[in-house]
Amino acid sequence: MDRTLLKLQEALTRPGCFLCRLEEDYGRRFLEGLFYEFVNDSAVRHKLLAGGFCSDHARMLFTLRPSILGIAIVLQNLLQHYLDGGKRPDPAHCLVCQNWREHLQHLVHLLHTRWESLRNSWGEETFLCTRHLEEFSGAFRLELEEVVRQKLSGILGHLSCLVEKFDYHSTNLPITPQEARSWQEALEFFAGRKFQKD
Numbered sequence: 001m002d003r004t005l006l007k008l009q010e011a012l013t014r015p016g017c018f019l020c021r022l023e024e025d026y027g028r029r030f031l032e033g034l035f036y037e038f039v040n041d042s043a044v045r046h047k048l049l050a051g052g053f054c055s056d057h058a059r060m061l062f063t064l065r066p067s068i069l070g071i072a073i074v075l076q077n078l079l080q081h082y083l084d085g086g087k088r089p090d091p092a093h094c095l096v097c098q099n100w101r102e103h104l105q106h107l108v109h110l111l112h113t114r115w116e117s118l119r120n121s122w123g124e125e126t127f128l129c130t131r132h133l134e135e136f137s138g139a140f141r142l143e144l145e146e147v148v149r150q151k152l153s154g155i156l157g158h159l160s161c162l163v164e165k166f167d168y169h170s171t172n173l174p175i176t177p178q179e180a181r182s183w184q185e186a187l188e189f190f191a192g193r194k195f196q197k198d
Contacts, residue, residue, distance in 0.1 A: 035070030052089025131192025
């Protein structure tokens with residue numbers, strides 16, 4: 001079975017937007033591979049001179065720090081190019097984002113073509129955020145929107161219970177893990193970003 005299909009199937013079982021989850025995982029793996037294996041690759045360096053890193057991937061790079069030497073070499077090249085009169089990299093052409101967009105098209109195609117076998121993997125708290133819903137169109141999008149609405153109704157139920165349990169009359173009622181993360185899931189849905197840590 002296709003490794004990407006397996007990752008998609010696994011992400012569908014987890015809470016939150018499964019494409020945000022896959023996007024974060026892809027970015028992390030891409031950056032690690034880039035700084036361990038492609039630092040001196042001239043084609044990669046050329047692409048980095050054009051795009052550098054968007055703020056999200058720069059922040060991810062800062063957090064991950066896969067190879068300080070690799071990062072230093074790439075940044076030395078970017079800074080030298082800029083000081084020599086070259087143009088500042090345009091984050092709209094971030095190499096990680098460009099590669100993710102290509103991979104995202106593959107994921108969208110996989111989900112569409114394998115929907116009958118994948119729909120049963122969809123978890124109770126799994127959804128597509130507003131940003132990733134935009135990737136789909138036509139009747140398939142309408143079907144996905146209906147599934148997402150059902151899942152969001154469940155999250156709304158957990159969110160309502162959470163709010164109730166903060167009432168001073170309910171101080172002894174335990175908050176379930178689903179209720180505790182429900183506000184984060186709602187935020188992720190609207191923001192189009194994965195905030196929760198696994």
